[in-house]
Amino acid sequence: MSRIVVVTSGKGGVGKTTTSAAFATGLAMRGYKTAVIDFDVGLRNLDLIMGCERRVVYDFVNVINNEASLNQALIRDKHVENLHILPASQTRDKDALTPEGVGRVMDDLHELGFDFIVCDSPAGIERGAHMAMYYADDAIVVTNPEVSSVRDSDRILGLLQSKTHRAERGESVREHLLITRYSPARVQAGEMLAMEDILEILAVPLIGVIPESQSVLQASNSGAPVILDKVSDAGQAYDDFVRRFLGETVPHRFLEVEKKGFFKKLFG
Amino acid sequence: MGWFNYFKQSKPTSAKVAKERLQIVIAHERLDRNGPEYLPQLRRDIMEVIRKYVPISDEQVNVQFEKGADFDVLELNIALPDRDH
Numbered sequence: 001m002s003r004i005v006v007v008t009s010g011k012g013g014v015g016k017t018t019t020s021a022a023f024a025t026g027l028a029m030r031g032y033k034t035a036v037i038d039f040d041v042g043l044r045n046l047d048l049i050m051g052c053e054r055r056v057v058y059d060f061v062n063v064i065n066n067e068a069s070l071n072q073a074l075i076r077d078k079h080v081e082n083l084h085i086l087p088a089s090q091t092r093d094k095d096a097l098t099p100e101g102v103g104r105v106m107d108d109l110h111e112l113g114f115d116f117i118v119c120d121s122p123a124g125i126e127r128g129a130h131m132a133m134y135y136a137d138d139a140i141v142v143t144n145p146e147v148s149s150v151r152d153s154d155r156i157l158g159l160l161q162s163k164t165h166r167a168e169r170g171e172s173v174r175e176h177l178l179i180t181r182y183s184p185a186r187v188q189a190g191e192m193l194a195m196e197d198i199l200e201i202l203a204v205p206l207i208g209v210i211p212e213s214q215s216v217l218q219a220s221n222s223g224a225p226v227i228l229d230k231v232s233d234a235g236q237a238y239d240d241f242v243r244r245f246l247g248e249t250v251p252h253r254f255l256e257v258e259k260k261g262f263f264k265k266l267f268g
Numbered sequence: 269m270g271w272f273n274y275f276k277q278s279k280p281t282s283a284k285v286a287k288e289r290l291q292i293v294i295a296h297e298r299l300d301r302n303g304p305e306y307l308p309q310l311r312r313d314i315m316e317v318i319r320k321y322v323p324i325s326d327e328q329v330n331v332q333f334e335k336g337a338d339f340d341v342l343e344l345n346i347a348l349p350d351r352d353h
Contacts, residue, residue: 146286147286147290150294151290151293158301162301187283190282190283190284191281193283193286193287194283201287201290
Protein backbone atom coordinates (compact mmCIF):
# COMPACT_ATOMS: atom_id res chain seq x y z
CA MET A 1 0.00 0.00 0.00
CA SER A 2 1.05 3.59 -0.46
CA ARG A 3 2.04 5.14 2.86
CA ILE A 4 -0.21 8.09 3.62
CA VAL A 5 1.27 10.92 5.70
CA VAL A 6 -0.68 13.94 6.91
CA VAL A 7 1.09 17.19 7.71
CA THR A 8 -1.10 18.91 10.28
CA SER A 9 -1.01 21.39 13.16
CA GLY A 10 -4.36 22.88 14.10
CA LYS A 11 -2.96 26.39 14.14
CA GLY A 12 -2.41 28.30 10.91
CA GLY A 13 0.83 29.84 9.76
CA VAL A 14 3.15 27.42 11.53
CA GLY A 15 4.64 25.93 8.36
CA LYS A 16 2.40 23.06 7.23
CA THR A 17 2.60 23.88 3.53
CA THR A 18 6.32 24.72 3.69
CA THR A 19 6.83 21.36 5.41
CA SER A 20 4.58 19.40 3.01
CA ALA A 21 6.48 20.83 0.03
CA ALA A 22 9.91 20.16 1.54
CA PHE A 23 8.93 16.69 2.80
CA ALA A 24 7.40 15.52 -0.48
CA THR A 25 10.36 16.90 -2.44
CA GLY A 26 12.79 15.19 -0.08
CA LEU A 27 11.03 11.81 -0.45
CA ALA A 28 11.00 12.14 -4.26
CA MET A 29 14.69 13.14 -4.29
CA ARG A 30 15.41 9.79 -2.68
CA GLY A 31 13.63 7.96 -5.46
CA TYR A 32 10.21 7.39 -3.91
CA LYS A 33 7.24 8.06 -6.15
CA THR A 34 5.42 10.74 -4.18
CA ALA A 35 2.15 12.65 -4.47
CA VAL A 36 1.43 15.73 -2.41
CA ILE A 37 -2.21 16.80 -2.03
CA ASP A 38 -3.47 20.23 -1.00
CA PHE A 39 -6.53 19.72 1.24
CA ASP A 40 -7.09 23.45 1.78
CA VAL A 41 -10.13 23.72 -0.46
CA GLY A 42 -10.90 27.38 -1.17
CA LEU A 43 -7.48 28.61 -0.08
CA ARG A 44 -5.04 26.72 -2.26
CA ASN A 45 -1.40 27.61 -1.72
CA LEU A 46 0.69 24.48 -2.11
CA ASP A 47 0.88 25.19 -5.87
CA LEU A 48 2.58 28.54 -5.16
CA ILE A 49 5.07 27.05 -2.70
CA MET A 50 5.88 24.28 -5.21
CA GLY A 51 6.11 26.78 -8.08
CA CYS A 52 3.46 25.15 -10.28
CA GLU A 53 0.63 27.70 -9.91
CA ARG A 54 0.49 28.46 -13.63
CA ARG A 55 0.09 24.81 -14.58
CA VAL A 56 -3.05 24.10 -12.55
CA VAL A 57 -5.87 22.95 -14.83
CA TYR A 58 -7.88 20.46 -12.82
CA ASP A 59 -7.94 20.00 -9.07
CA PHE A 60 -8.64 17.56 -6.23
CA VAL A 61 -12.37 18.33 -6.18
CA ASN A 62 -12.66 17.83 -9.96
CA VAL A 63 -11.21 14.35 -9.46
CA ILE A 64 -13.53 13.56 -6.54
CA ASN A 65 -16.52 14.70 -8.64
CA ASN A 66 -15.34 12.67 -11.65
CA GLU A 67 -14.96 15.82 -13.74
CA ALA A 68 -11.34 14.97 -14.48
CA SER A 69 -9.17 11.88 -14.22
CA LEU A 70 -6.44 11.69 -11.61
CA ASN A 71 -3.81 11.68 -14.36
CA GLN A 72 -5.26 14.87 -15.82
CA ALA A 73 -5.19 16.65 -12.48
CA LEU A 74 -1.77 15.54 -11.20
CA ILE A 75 0.93 18.10 -11.96
CA ARG A 76 4.42 16.79 -12.57
CA ASP A 77 6.93 18.70 -10.44
CA LYS A 78 9.54 20.66 -12.37
CA HIS A 79 12.30 20.38 -9.77
CA VAL A 80 12.51 16.66 -9.07
CA GLU A 81 11.38 13.44 -10.72
CA ASN A 82 8.85 11.10 -9.11
CA LEU A 83 6.93 14.01 -7.60
CA HIS A 84 3.35 14.96 -8.44
CA ILE A 85 1.13 17.67 -7.01
CA LEU A 86 -2.64 17.51 -6.67
CA PRO A 87 -3.81 21.09 -6.12
CA ALA A 88 -6.85 22.12 -4.07
CA SER A 89 -9.85 23.73 -5.66
CA GLN A 90 -9.89 27.50 -5.34
CA THR A 91 -13.62 27.93 -5.86
CA ARG A 92 -15.52 25.10 -4.19
CA ASP A 93 -16.45 24.88 -0.57
CA LYS A 94 -14.88 22.35 1.74
CA ASP A 95 -17.99 20.15 1.84
CA ALA A 96 -16.83 18.83 -1.52
CA LEU A 97 -14.46 16.55 0.38
CA THR A 98 -16.12 13.31 1.47
CA PRO A 99 -14.57 10.23 3.08
CA GLU A 100 -15.66 8.14 0.07
CA GLY A 101 -14.28 10.59 -2.49
CA VAL A 102 -10.98 11.06 -0.69
CA GLY A 103 -10.70 7.29 -0.15
CA ARG A 104 -11.20 6.64 -3.85
CA VAL A 105 -8.43 9.11 -4.77
CA MET A 106 -6.11 7.42 -2.25
CA ASP A 107 -6.89 4.00 -3.79
CA ASP A 108 -6.29 5.35 -7.29
CA LEU A 109 -2.93 6.85 -6.26
CA HIS A 110 -2.00 3.47 -4.86
CA GLU A 111 -2.98 1.85 -8.17
CA LEU A 112 -0.69 4.30 -9.96
CA GLY A 113 2.19 3.01 -7.85
CA PHE A 114 2.82 5.91 -5.51
CA ASP A 115 5.03 5.04 -2.52
CA PHE A 116 4.04 8.07 -0.47
CA ILE A 117 0.99 10.30 -0.36
CA VAL A 118 1.58 13.53 1.57
CA CYS A 119 -1.60 15.29 2.69
CA ASP A 120 -1.17 19.01 3.35
CA SER A 121 -3.88 19.79 5.91
CA PRO A 122 -5.62 23.15 6.20
CA ALA A 123 -5.57 24.95 9.55
CA GLY A 124 -8.41 24.42 11.98
CA ILE A 125 -10.24 21.27 13.01
CA GLU A 126 -13.05 21.28 10.48
CA ARG A 127 -13.84 19.14 7.48
CA GLY A 128 -10.73 19.84 5.41
CA ALA A 129 -8.42 19.06 8.33
CA HIS A 130 -10.47 15.99 9.25
CA MET A 131 -10.37 14.63 5.69
CA ALA A 132 -6.62 15.30 5.41
CA MET A 133 -5.91 13.14 8.47
CA TYR A 134 -8.64 10.54 7.97
CA TYR A 135 -6.69 7.93 5.96
CA ALA A 136 -3.26 8.74 7.39
CA ASP A 137 -0.79 6.07 8.48
CA ASP A 138 1.59 8.71 9.84
CA ALA A 139 1.11 12.26 11.05
CA ILE A 140 3.70 15.00 11.06
CA VAL A 141 2.49 17.44 13.71
CA VAL A 142 4.05 20.82 12.95
CA THR A 143 4.47 22.99 16.05
CA ASN A 144 6.01 26.40 16.71
CA PRO A 145 7.64 27.06 20.10
CA GLU A 146 4.72 29.24 21.10
CA VAL A 147 1.79 28.66 23.47
CA SER A 148 -1.13 28.71 21.04
CA SER A 149 0.62 26.43 18.58
CA VAL A 150 1.51 23.85 21.26
CA ARG A 151 -2.03 23.87 22.61
CA ASP A 152 -3.53 23.41 19.13
CA SER A 153 -1.10 20.58 18.42
CA ASP A 154 -2.34 18.79 21.51
CA ARG A 155 -5.88 19.22 20.25
CA ILE A 156 -4.91 17.75 16.87
CA LEU A 157 -3.22 14.80 18.60
CA GLY A 158 -6.53 14.09 20.32
CA LEU A 159 -8.29 14.04 16.94
CA LEU A 160 -5.63 11.79 15.41
CA GLN A 161 -6.32 9.34 18.23
CA SER A 162 -10.09 9.35 17.77
CA LYS A 163 -11.27 10.65 14.40
CA THR A 164 -9.15 8.75 11.90
CA HIS A 165 -9.83 5.59 9.93
CA ARG A 166 -7.06 3.86 11.88
CA ALA A 167 -8.49 4.98 15.24
CA GLU A 168 -11.93 3.72 14.21
CA ARG A 169 -10.40 0.29 13.53
CA GLY A 170 -8.64 0.26 16.92
CA GLU A 171 -5.25 0.99 15.36
CA SER A 172 -3.22 4.13 15.77
CA VAL A 173 -1.67 6.74 13.52
CA ARG A 174 2.10 7.04 14.02
CA GLU A 175 2.73 10.53 15.38
CA HIS A 176 5.88 12.57 14.76
CA LEU A 177 6.57 16.02 16.16
CA LEU A 178 8.27 18.57 13.92
CA ILE A 179 9.20 21.86 15.61
CA THR A 180 9.56 24.74 13.18
CA ARG A 181 10.73 28.36 13.47
CA TYR A 182 13.04 27.43 16.35
CA SER A 183 15.44 30.08 17.58
CA PRO A 184 18.19 28.68 19.85
CA ALA A 185 19.29 32.20 20.86
CA ARG A 186 15.82 33.08 22.12
CA VAL A 187 15.54 29.73 23.91
CA GLN A 188 18.85 30.43 25.65
CA ALA A 189 17.58 33.87 26.67
CA GLY A 190 14.49 32.26 28.21
CA GLU A 191 12.21 33.96 25.70
CA MET A 192 11.12 30.85 23.81
CA LEU A 193 9.89 27.40 24.82
CA ALA A 194 12.74 24.92 24.55
CA MET A 195 12.45 21.80 22.42
CA GLU A 196 12.61 19.69 25.61
CA ASP A 197 9.69 21.59 27.14
CA ILE A 198 7.50 21.04 24.08
CA LEU A 199 8.38 17.34 24.06
CA GLU A 200 7.54 17.05 27.75
CA ILE A 201 4.15 18.68 27.23
CA LEU A 202 3.08 16.89 24.04
CA ALA A 203 4.85 13.56 24.64
CA VAL A 204 5.25 12.75 20.95
CA PRO A 205 8.51 11.45 19.42
CA LEU A 206 10.55 14.25 17.87
CA ILE A 207 11.38 13.87 14.19
CA GLY A 208 13.02 17.22 13.55
CA VAL A 209 13.66 20.81 14.54
CA ILE A 210 13.71 23.41 11.77
CA PRO A 211 15.45 26.65 12.75
CA GLU A 212 13.91 30.05 12.10
CA SER A 213 15.49 30.96 8.79
CA GLN A 214 15.35 33.64 6.14
CA SER A 215 15.72 30.96 3.50
CA VAL A 216 12.10 29.82 4.05
CA LEU A 217 10.71 33.13 2.80
CA GLN A 218 13.18 33.18 -0.05
CA ALA A 219 12.13 29.69 -1.05
CA SER A 220 8.44 30.61 -1.08
CA ASN A 221 9.19 33.81 -3.01
CA SER A 222 10.76 31.78 -5.77
CA GLY A 223 8.44 28.76 -5.65
CA ALA A 224 11.17 26.22 -4.93
CA PRO A 225 10.74 24.11 -1.76
CA VAL A 226 13.36 25.11 0.83
CA ILE A 227 14.83 21.59 0.93
CA LEU A 228 16.31 22.32 -2.51
CA ASP A 229 18.38 25.09 -0.91
CA LYS A 230 21.11 22.77 0.28
CA VAL A 231 23.30 25.45 1.84
CA SER A 232 20.57 26.90 4.07
CA ASP A 233 20.16 25.73 7.66
CA ALA A 234 16.41 25.16 7.18
CA GLY A 235 17.03 23.19 3.97
CA GLN A 236 19.52 20.94 5.74
CA ALA A 237 17.24 20.51 8.75
CA TYR A 238 14.39 19.43 6.44
CA ASP A 239 16.73 16.99 4.73
CA ASP A 240 17.68 15.50 8.12
CA PHE A 241 14.00 15.19 8.96
CA VAL A 242 13.24 13.27 5.75
CA ARG A 243 16.11 10.89 6.43
CA ARG A 244 14.84 10.27 9.97
CA PHE A 245 11.36 9.62 8.61
CA LEU A 246 12.85 6.98 6.31
CA GLY A 247 14.44 5.26 9.29
CA GLU A 248 17.97 6.65 9.35
CA THR A 249 19.53 7.74 12.62
CA VAL A 250 20.51 11.37 12.16
CA PRO A 251 21.60 13.58 15.08
CA HIS A 252 19.63 16.79 15.60
CA ARG A 253 21.36 19.98 14.50
CA PHE A 254 20.73 23.71 14.86
CA LEU A 255 19.64 23.33 18.50
CA GLU A 256 22.43 25.37 20.05
CA VAL A 257 23.43 28.99 19.62
CA GLU A 258 26.34 29.18 17.21
CA LYS A 259 29.62 29.31 19.07
CA LYS A 260 30.84 32.84 19.54
CA GLY A 261 34.36 33.86 18.73
CA PHE A 262 36.90 34.73 21.43
CA PHE A 263 36.12 38.45 21.50
CA LYS A 264 32.39 37.93 21.55
CA LYS A 265 32.79 35.54 24.47
CA LEU A 266 34.69 38.20 26.40
CA PHE A 267 32.52 41.16 25.61
CA GLY A 268 29.32 39.68 24.21
CA MET B 269 24.62 41.28 27.92
CA GLY B 270 27.04 38.80 29.51
CA TRP B 271 27.05 38.84 33.30
CA PHE B 272 24.19 41.35 33.49
CA ASN B 273 21.88 38.35 33.13
CA TYR B 274 22.90 37.35 36.65
CA PHE B 275 20.62 40.01 38.10
CA LYS B 276 17.61 38.86 36.16
CA GLN B 277 17.54 35.35 37.57
CA SER B 278 15.07 36.14 40.35
CA LYS B 279 12.16 36.50 37.92
CA PRO B 280 11.05 33.35 36.05
CA THR B 281 11.67 33.65 32.32
CA SER B 282 8.70 34.08 30.02
CA ALA B 283 9.45 30.66 28.52
CA LYS B 284 9.07 29.09 31.97
CA VAL B 285 5.76 30.90 32.48
CA ALA B 286 4.62 29.67 29.06
CA LYS B 287 5.47 26.08 29.94
CA GLU B 288 3.59 26.17 33.23
CA ARG B 289 0.52 27.76 31.68
CA LEU B 290 0.51 25.19 28.91
CA GLN B 291 0.85 22.26 31.27
CA ILE B 292 -2.21 23.41 33.24
CA VAL B 293 -4.46 24.19 30.28
CA ILE B 294 -3.52 21.05 28.35
CA ALA B 295 -4.05 18.84 31.38
CA HIS B 296 -7.58 20.25 31.69
CA GLU B 297 -8.32 19.85 28.00
CA ARG B 298 -7.05 16.28 27.87
CA LEU B 299 -9.28 15.44 30.78
CA ASP B 300 -12.32 16.79 28.99
CA ARG B 301 -11.52 14.90 25.84
CA ASN B 302 -10.77 11.53 27.44
CA GLY B 303 -13.55 11.60 29.97
CA PRO B 304 -17.30 11.39 29.45
CA GLU B 305 -19.09 14.28 27.78
CA TYR B 306 -20.69 15.47 31.01
CA LEU B 307 -17.31 16.03 32.69
CA PRO B 308 -16.84 19.77 31.95
CA GLN B 309 -20.34 20.57 33.17
CA LEU B 310 -19.88 18.31 36.19
CA ARG B 311 -16.71 20.19 37.10
CA ARG B 312 -18.50 23.54 36.81
CA ASP B 313 -21.38 22.31 38.96
CA ILE B 314 -19.02 20.97 41.64
CA MET B 315 -17.15 24.29 41.71
CA GLU B 316 -20.40 26.14 42.15
CA VAL B 317 -21.48 23.99 45.08
CA ILE B 318 -18.12 24.30 46.85
CA ARG B 319 -18.09 28.07 46.34
CA LYS B 320 -21.33 28.31 48.31
CA TYR B 321 -19.23 27.40 51.36
CA VAL B 322 -15.58 28.26 50.65
CA PRO B 323 -14.00 30.71 48.24
CA ILE B 324 -11.78 28.69 45.91
CA SER B 325 -10.20 29.28 42.52
CA ASP B 326 -10.38 26.98 39.49
CA GLU B 327 -6.87 25.63 40.07
CA GLN B 328 -7.77 24.41 43.54
CA VAL B 329 -10.17 21.82 42.20
CA ASN B 330 -8.71 18.88 40.37
CA VAL B 331 -11.07 16.44 38.70
CA GLN B 332 -9.45 13.26 37.43
CA PHE B 333 -11.20 10.70 35.33
CA GLU B 334 -9.49 7.38 34.89
CA LYS B 335 -10.64 4.51 32.74
CA GLY B 336 -10.17 1.12 34.39
CA ALA B 337 -10.67 -2.42 33.13
CA ASP B 338 -13.88 -3.10 35.03
CA PHE B 339 -14.90 0.37 36.18
CA ASP B 340 -13.96 4.02 35.73
CA VAL B 341 -12.80 6.20 38.61
CA LEU B 342 -13.80 9.81 39.14
CA GLU B 343 -11.31 11.39 41.52
CA LEU B 344 -12.00 14.75 43.10
CA ASN B 345 -9.24 16.69 44.79
CA ILE B 346 -10.04 20.02 46.41
CA ALA B 347 -7.37 22.14 48.08
CA LEU B 348 -9.05 24.41 50.61
CA PRO B 349 -7.61 27.88 51.31
CA ASP B 350 -5.07 28.36 54.15
CA ARG B 351 -6.66 28.30 57.59
CA ASP B 352 -5.30 31.76 58.55
CA HIS B 353 -7.41 33.45 55.93
